[in-house]
Amino acid sequence: MLSISARSLFKSYGSLVAVNGIDLDVKSGHVFGFLGPNGAGKSTTMKLLTTLIPPTSGTIEILGINTIKQPLEVRKKIGVVIQQPSYEPNLSVEKSLEKYGMMWNIEKKTRQEKAEELIDIFDLQEIRKRKNEDLSIGQRRRVQVAREFMHKMDLLFLDEPTVGLDPSARRSLLDFLKNKAKTGLTIFYTTHVLTEAEYLCDDIAVINKGKILAVDTPDQLKNTFGQEKTIKIHLLYRHDKITELLSGIADCKIDFNTGTDIIIQSSKSELVLSQVLQILIENNIAIDDLSAMPTTLEEIFLKMVKDTNAPNN
């Protein structure tokens, strides 16, 4: 069953096309990552799916409900953690949770119990009496995410929820979301942190310039787009002519070169590596460090975005 189904989704603001013909399917119970550079259309897509703005054309069904015909019914079944911090400045943390539960029409006893549970889970005990305006950005973000779990939902939208969180809080949140997904909650997750997407998501879509470039599992994306391995060489001393020396090697793309740090991508990494080493030895160029590793999701993402931004694309 699909929690989200979008077809031929367009959103334009005058001459600016923010979302350019997106088709999207998100299976129930899955964690779906939505990745893209700034200005790619992630937030606009999120606003379309959460019924904040209507599409210019196209159809969206959330949990089987048409978002244009019954937007309120959709919103009653979803949770949304928006990208912008959202809080009432002069309410305390525990009061914020309690009031948010009231807004969702949760019974008083239930929301008190739920608030206590969430204060424990999200480690908010020390700050429970403090006003939101007195919290740090990371603390407010934790409260904002915790608050969304005051009510029941079948689908949760999270727009860069870990911004401002320290590594420990970030990992706790990701683990919490992973466990929640196992109970059947569908999660739609946008992030700039590719390692998060790799850790958390069952499926990932990459968007740029309003179009989806690829949708697949993280492993399949790496298999499809990351057949190349990445060789990283750190030289002891700077050599400005290193690009020139290595230019004769076939199937060898030098993506980054500061003169001491060289990153080479190749689908024939063992052959290329031996050729590179031979050239460095012949030219008495000392190596400080050398490694070969599979291409990461981040590198695939950057390559995809770079290719779609190329002038002749």
Place this chain on the structure above:
Amino acid sequence: MHPTIRLVNRNLTISLNPGFLVWQVIFPIVYIFVAGFAYTALIKSVPFGNVDLDYPAFIASGMIGFNIMNSTLVSGIIIWNDRRHGMFEQILVGPFTRSNYILSNVYTIAIVGLISAALITAIGYPLFFESVEFNLFTIPFMVFASIVGSILFGSIASIISTRLKSSEGFNVIINTVFLFFAFVSTAFYPAQGAPEPLATGFYLNPLTYLVDIIRAGIFGTFNEFVMLEMLVLVGVAAVLFVVAIKLLTKLDL
């Protein structure tokens, strides 16, 4: 609980904080009991309809209208803070419609206005109890004025909050506008005896109409002019309310 009522509950929680309530009480007390008695040496009595009021009674009744106007700032502040702190968007992705949000602001304004009016009436009562004409006929006029006045000034505050993007701009504009309303009105002094341009200015100000209706309600001084003022107040409130609704409906996300 109806979604609009849930939002009213939320609005009242975030706006009726101790600081706001103290401000609503302390400021009028200073005006009524300090300025009121201090100016008594200069102003012996103020003719109002068929009664002559001493100045403390006159200013106490004016402060009711002033406080209703002041308290409706809460509407603009709620909208402004919600936009600034992300709660406007958060509420609209919740189980609410824009109509719920807008109506909840209207109800909040009306409740805060009524509470404010009742508070100042209670505080000022010792000063005007000798001339007061509270009864089943006059009290509805005060309730009417409180609600309509709240909607009128709340709409103005809402319109300002939807048009401005910076907090500095919001604070400056709203304080300037409401200061103008406060001083170019009959809240603190009568129109009779004022220079003609100023007296004309008074009657271009909706606070004057609000204050006059409240005084008519307290002191039982009804006449055709007060009825006309009520019609004008309702008309202006309706127009501003429609404008505020249109702007809130179109507010970008």
